[in-house]
Every structure is written in structure tokens, then in C-alpha cells.
Amino acid sequence: MRAINTLRTAFADILKENGFDWPEKTVIEPPRNPKFGDLSINAAILLAKNPHELAQKFAARLLVRCPDIQKAEAAGPGFCNVTFAPAFWQRIVPDIESAGDAYGNCAVGQGRRVLLEYVSANPTGPLHVGHGRGAAVGDSLCRLLRRTGYHVDSEYYINDAGNQMRMLGLSVWLRVLEKTGRDVTWPDEYYRGDYIVDIAQKLLAADPTLADCPEAEGLERCRTYAVKEILDGIREDLCAFRVEHLYWFSEKSLLDHEHHAVNTVLAALTAAGYTYTEENAFWFATEKLGDDKNRVLKKSDGSLTYFATDIAYHHNKFQRGYDSLIDVWGTDHHGYIHRLRAAISAMGQPRDRFHVVQIQLVNLLRDRKPVGMSTRAGTFETLAQVVQEVGVDAARFMFLSRKSDSPLDFDLELVKQRTLDNPVYYVQYAHARICAVLRRAEETGITLPHPVTEALLAPLDTVEDSALLRKADSFENTLRAAATLLSPQYVSYYLMELAGLLHSYYAKHQVLAPDNMPRTLARMALLRAVGQVLRNGLDILGVSAPDTM
């Protein structure tokens, strides 16, 4: 960011001197191919029209304007390539040192309030791997957005109303009856998992006479207890996965009291002229707002649809004062986006205040062969089991190194391997190596001052030095891009690249060389700074940065 800011200021000044406005399509960024230089200005329209005169002139002025620039030359249509002097890059090290854990943070979010809702799995059973992916992405986005200047609250929406809950209560109740020797006829649909049996057993242990109470009461007690028990389990699994939600929002709370939140919202939609009654059902004319068909809010039997409560829920979120809402959903709900978007417009909210991050399916594999992903319990399909087998770090990194909306093959054997198919070790190893060198230095009595002075950094003048420094400088830029596009994988890829440069550096340059103390100290300072960047990046992913491996 230091580099980009410097260049932007200089370029803007030169434009002003010459009576130009900042060209609309101007990009300042590192060129893909480093041989072009450290940074490129691509003032597409302005320079492309006149590459030889204007571009050359700007290049020449840049050199005068900014003493840190070593070389500036017009190249290709619209491009002006710039190379900075080593001393310029060396100043990144004190930048990193003074910012510390906050290095890379920025204020693009301008303190806007964001509510990030993720996981929100129905409390009808334990979390599976797919939920784990959503959890990793949601949590990482939360960390990322906080570092880029947003005020983020995280929330879990508990679907504790409706048919599924009734079915859950029934499933437990029938197990209770079965355990106490009564004849039970099982309906077609009920939850069959072992955890249901466990819950029934716990209930019976607490109250052996449970089966004797009237059916209505028994069902209610089973339902309430089961939801609590399962939610506790979910909370535990999330906690073990380093995921924590600030709020747990109950769907049922939207239906409490006679004049509940859902009715209020439906009344508002009616007042705005969006609803009508047809065939005894109450409809929302979402077609007017970009949906492909109209949707039912209240069924002909008088009960509310899930859509109706969901509208009330999102209304509630805006009521709480959030500037923007981010929902992390499985792609199996993508058909739902249009109608919710329609509802949000109907509430008078701009559409760009509502974002959905879609999470594609996770295919769990072992040795390239699919592991049973059906509703059958037992095999490796719960998040807890997978985490226990491969570890939190490896699982999270795997989830966060892909676009979240494309399907992911999660091969248990590969994720346990220590190859770059599983790059988490590659990145962590870079950090551990840095720590090892700094530890060794300390043991041999070399102390590096903190903070370091610019003079101390002068020996960092090789191409590998400036490659590392350039990369460290672009960290903030990466975080901005990742936050804007809600794409944590940018951070993962950045870290792999930074780790790659560090490993090359390590192989090529001896850091600790007692016969050359100035160079040793400079390189130690560089490593310490790179270690800080690695830690900050891993923190965004929620992955640990070990000192030793």
C-alpha cells in the first residue's frame, strides 16, 4: 500500500500540473510479471491514445517528482512501469513493526455496521462437513471485515419453529416410549440418528416416569429438551472449530405474542400494496420485484410459510440498525435469493445492502472415493469427526482456499498429507522456520533492536529481499480486495505466495552469518516482519501460526 499510495499521489500531482483530471479507468497495481517493474500505472484512455508523447512525459516527471523511483518508463498501450529504489522497500519493515498485529488493516469499511449471519443449521442434528465450510467462510469473513474497517456482528439464526421441530420432538418421544417397553408405530418420516436415542436416554435418566405423562406434554418436553441438547452440541462443535457467534436469534421469537413481528411485517407489505388473497391463501406479489413467480405468505390453512418469517427476520435485522446484511447460505437455497431480495426492496431497502455468500457442496472423500454422505449416522460425516481426524487448521485452510461457491472435494487422506495439496503446512512451516532462526539468534546472543532503524535495513538489497518486501507491502491491498469481493481465498493464496518467497529466500540466503553482523541484523528484521504478516494473514483464516513444527 505504501507503494501504491506514493505513486498515486505523485501521478495525481503531475496530472494536475498538466491540466488533466484523474483518468476514469486508471489502475495502479503490481504487474503480473515482475520483469515489468515494481508497479504499473495503467491510465488506459489517457496514455493509450498517446503512448509516446504523454506517457514518456509522465514517466520523466515521475522521476523528478518522487526520489524513491529508480526507473520509470512508458511501455505498451497505457502503461507506465515504475521501479522503486531498495531504500523505499526497506521502509516497509518499520511500517510492519509499528503496526504489529494491526498491520494490513485499513478503514475502507468506514465503520459501517454489518450483520453477518452464518451456519444457521436447523437444530435437528449435529453439524456436518458442509456446515463446516459455511462456518469457516463466515468466521473468516467476520475477521476480514473487522480488519478492513467494518463493525461486524455475527449471528446464528435458529430455526426453532415449524414442522421440523415437531418432527424432532416426535422422534425423541417415540424413542422414549420404545425404551419403556411400549408398542411404537414409526411414521414414514422421523429422525433416525443415534443422537436421538441418546437424547431419549438422557431424558429418561432424569425422569423415569416421563413416558407416563400425557402425549401433548411429553412431546413438548421432548422437543424442548432435544433442541437445547442439539444446540449445545452445535455450539460445542463450533467452539472446537474456533467459531463463535455473538447472537443466537430464535425464529420462534418472531412469532411470540399476539401481534408478533411477522404479522406486523405482513401488514406493512399489505399497506404498500404488495399482497393479495387468492384461493384462500395470502400472497406476496414478488413478481413485480424481479422474482419469477408470486409467493405464498400465509397458507390456506392459516399457517405462515417459512418465507413469511424470514421476511420478518430480515426486517428485524435492518430495524436493529445494520447498514448491510450478509447471509452465508448453501447453494441449495440459491433459488430463494430472488424472492428475499424482492422482499427487501419492498421494505424500501436498497438492494446492495443485502449480500448472499453461497457455499457449495462438500464432497467428502477418502483416497479419492466418496464417503457416505447420506443421512445415515456413523461414518465420517459430522464436522466434529472430520475435525478430530484432520485437525482444525487443515480443515479450515482447505475450506478457505477455494471459491466458496464452487464444489469442493475434501479428501481426508490428502488433507492429512504434508504436501502442497494441503498447503496449510507450507504456510505454517514458513512461520515456524522464521521463529527457529530468530530463536537461534537469541541463543547465540544476537539481539535485534525494536524498532529497527532505516540504516540497519540497508543491506536488504538483493532481488529476493525486495520481492519479499513488495509482497509484504501488498498485504493491505489483498485484504481490501478480499473484503470487497467477500472472498477469503484471496488471503489464502496470498499467504501461499508469501510463504513461497520466504522458503526461496531461506534456501538462497544464509540469515545468521556472524562474520557479517550488519547483514545478519537486517535479514533478521526482514524475517521478523514477514513472520508478522504471516501471523496476521493466518489469523484472518482462523488458522494457528506455530513457532515450531
Next chain:
RNA sequence: GCGCUCGUAGCUCAGUCGGAUAGAGCGGCAGCCUCCUAAGCUGUAGGCCACAGGUUCGAUUCCUGUCGGGCGCACCA
């Protein structure tokens, strides 16, 4: 049938919302520990970015169409 989405090296995938000669890793081949952690490094081979048109100075990126995957199309939640 309609809607959304994806198609990039043999395999698994990136590609910062139109920019230069499209990048990693794995797998293949050839090398590197008397030296701070070899979970590492170096070199090399491998591409008509599914296909065909269009938009413009310029397209893997945007638009249209075709082919081929995935996912949705409830008065379920």
C-alpha cells in the same frame, strides 16, 4: 421446460469486478542437506482459458447463442 451457476495444464484449483508474455501445487523428468527445520529449494516439460459470434484501442473476464457438468424450480423448512 424455466432460472441460477460453472467449464482455465494429465489432475486439483487461483486469476483483485476489461489490460501487457494466463499463474500455483500435485503428478512427470533432471538436480540440491559438511550451512539457521529437506513439511524445503532449483531447473524443465505441459494451454486455441469448452465452442462460435458480438461490444472496443484491448476479452479468460462483459453480451448473445450452442454444447457439456452442478444446483434449484412447494400453500416444505
